[in-house]
Amino acid sequence: MSQRLDVLKTFKLYIDGKFPRSESGRSIAIAGRDGTVLAHICRASRKDLREAVEAARKAQPGWQDAASYLRGQILYRIAEMLEGKRREFAELIDDVASGSAAKSAKKSSGKKPARAAVNGDREVASSIDRLISYAGWADKYTQVLGCNNPVASPHYNFTTPEPTGVIAVIAPDAPPLLGLVSLLAPAICAGNTAVVVASEANPLPAAVLAEACATGDVPAGVVNILTGVRGELVPFIAGHRDIDGIHAAGVSAEHATALREGSAENIKRVTVRENIDWFDAAACQSPWWIEPMVEMKTVWHPASA
Numbered sequence: 001m002s003q004r005l006d007v008l009k010t011f012k013l014y015i016d017g018k019f020p021r022s023e024s025g026r027s028i029a030i031a032g033r034d035g036t037v038l039a040h041i042c043r044a045s046r047k048d049l050r051e052a053v054e055a056a057r058k059a060q061p062g063w064q065d066a067a068s069y070l071r072g073q074i075l076y077r078i079a080e081m082l083e084g085k086r087r088e089f090a091e092l093i094d095d096v097a098s099g100s101a102a103k104s105a106k107k108s109s110g111k112k113p114a115r116a117a118v119n120g121d122r123e124v125a126s127s128i129d130r131l132i133s134y135a136g137w138a139d140k141y142t143q144v145l146g147c148n149n150p151v152a153s154p155h156y157n158f159t160t161p162e163p164t165g166v167i168a169v170i171a172p173d174a175p176p177l178l179g180l181v182s183l184l185a186p187a188i189c190a191g192n193t194a195v196v197v198a199s200e201a202n203p204l205p206a207a208v209l210a211e212a213c214a215t216g217d218v219p220a221g222v223v224n225i226l227t228g229v230r231g232e233l234v235p236f237i238a239g240h241r242d243i244d245g246i247h248a249a250g251v252s253a254e255h256a257t258a259l260r261e262g263s264a265e266n267i268k269r270v271t272v273r274e275n276i277d278w279f280d281a282a283a284c285q286s287p288w289w290i291e292p293m294v295e296m297k298t299v300w301h302p303a304s305a
Contacts, residue, residue, distance in 0.1 A: 010040040011203075013048055013227065014210030016055035017220025023047045028228065030204055032095040041203050044226035046236050049195065052224035053242050056166045056193035059221025064163050064191040066219075072138030074217050075189055079131035081212035082124065089127075089177060089205055090120030096176075096202040126279055127181040133285040134185035141190065141287040145294065156301045161294035163191035164269060165244035168237045170230065172250025173201035178278045180206055183247045186289040188222060195243070196225045197234075199250075203227040230255070238262025245293060249273035269293075 010027060012019035026043035042048075063071070082089065142161055149157040167187040171180035176199035187194050198206030210225045226233065234255045237243060239262050246259055246268055256272045263270045271292040278284060 008037060008039050011042065011207035011210075011227065013042050013044055013052075014207075014213065014223070014225040015048070015052045016058075016224065017214060017218075019210070019214070020048075022228070026228075030096060030202070038092075038095065039204060039207075041207060041227040044197075044228040044233060046233075048226055049233055049236050049240070052195045052226060053166060053240060055221040055224055056195050057242055059219055060163070060165055060191075060193045063188070063193055063219060063222050066191070068139035068142070068191075071189055071191065072135040075131050075135035075138060075185060077216045078209075078212055078218065079128045079135065081216040082128050082131065082209070085208060085212060086121075086124050086128075089124045089208060092204040092208065093120035093123055093175070093177060093202065096204055122279070123175050123178045126281070127178045129281065130178065130181050130285060131185055133281070134189040134290075137186075137285075137287055137290065138189040141290045144287045145291055145296075149298070151300075154303045156303055157298065158301070159296050159298045161190070161291075162297050164293055164295055165192060166242060167192045167194050167245045167247055167293060168240075168243045169194050169196045170234070170237070170246065170248035170251055170255075171196065171199050171206065173199045174250070175278050176202040177205035177209065179249055180209065182276075182278060182284050182289075183249060183273070184223065187245075187247055187293045190290050190293045192245070192293055193222050194224065195237075196223065197230055197237070198225060198227045200228075200230045234258055235262075239265070241266045243268060245269040245271070247271050247273075247293065249276060 012021055022042040022044050024045040027040045028043050029037045030039050030041060032038045146160040149159060151157045169183045171183060184194055184196060206225050207227060213223045235258060238258045259270050269292055
């Protein structure tokens with residue numbers, strides 16, 4: 001009897017609430033700690049990025065106009081979906097991260113090391129907690145960031161935050177899930193829509209997160225997730241005129257420079273997080289992580305007699 005071959009899953013892109021293959025037809029094999037291929041992911045192209053931005057732009061007005069309480073409920077629902085897939089996420093994080101560490105160490109030392117010190121359970125739990133935190137901030141951050149300004153005239157003068165628009169989220173290689181959630185949640189809780197470039201080293205948690213979004217009440221186009229090679233997509237993100245802001249971490253100095261230079265040409269807000277302790281809840285679950293994702297609008301209103 002011939003040995004049976006496992007049918008491996010090919011994770012698709014997530015664009016406009018659907019799961020298309022990359023128009024390029026390319027894919028990348030993702031291996032575990034023992035070198036065995038676990039799955040394949042699509043290698044997104046410039047055209048895939050353009051379609052994701054178009055979907056995000058189409059969805060943004062409706063998401064902005066949704067009640068802040070509703071946005072908080074939907075973020076909480078994503079957290080519920082992660083809780084239900086907690087073991088699956090933890091296994092993907094542990095296995096692929098260990099495999100990547102082993103490959104890197106073997107390349108440098110010639111020896112295959114013991115299993116890497118990765119704790120998928122802790123990362124998934126922190127990701128769930130982070131989503132719940134920003135679900136709570138969704139209807140409260142405006143009171144923290146906005147204000148009633150004193151003016152020397154018979155007017156009320158209010159400054160209120162409004163969403164920037166379409167945000168490109170570039171996730172770090174590690175931690176692949178917590179880093180992504182920490183960058184994505186403050187953007188969408190404020191009424192922005194997002195185009196996510198997943199971790200290049202371990203994109204599988206992002207691919208499963210897409211499935212959680214699809215079944216977790218997230219309106220189509222609010223979250224769009226691309227997998228592939230970061231270096232192929234960063235130049236197009238930097239120069240895309242319909243991306244209003246960038247929230248990135250774990251990018252090279254070259255990519256950070258490219259993103260900032262692109263913003264100078266088309267007036268994006270670029271936030272590149274560096275030296276972050278992703279497990280520090282006090283540092284990462286703050287309305288000041290929402291502040292770069294919003295624009296301030298000041299309104300004058302005549303005061304009554």
